[in-house]
Amino acid sequence: MKTIHDIIATIEKALKEDPRPCCFSCLGVTSQELCEQVEKHIKENLSKVYTVEDGTCQRKDHHARVIRPKDAGTAMPSYKDKG
8 A cells, every 4th residue: 555655756746747736536546535644744744835725637627626736837828818
């Protein structure tokens, strides 16, 4: 069984490769208990680097609890927004 630190390392690697907000499920954290433990760990130890919030998972375009790297900023505007 993976430890919280193994799961966090997997999440960090995935978010470095693709920094868009992503939900726990798409990052491989599927049990509710693990989601709660990971979210608590992020809030207590990694709050300067990541936020956990309700939002849109941009990998599969659905609403969920997502992890967002703080330095990634906001999503890039689409070309149609530029007029």
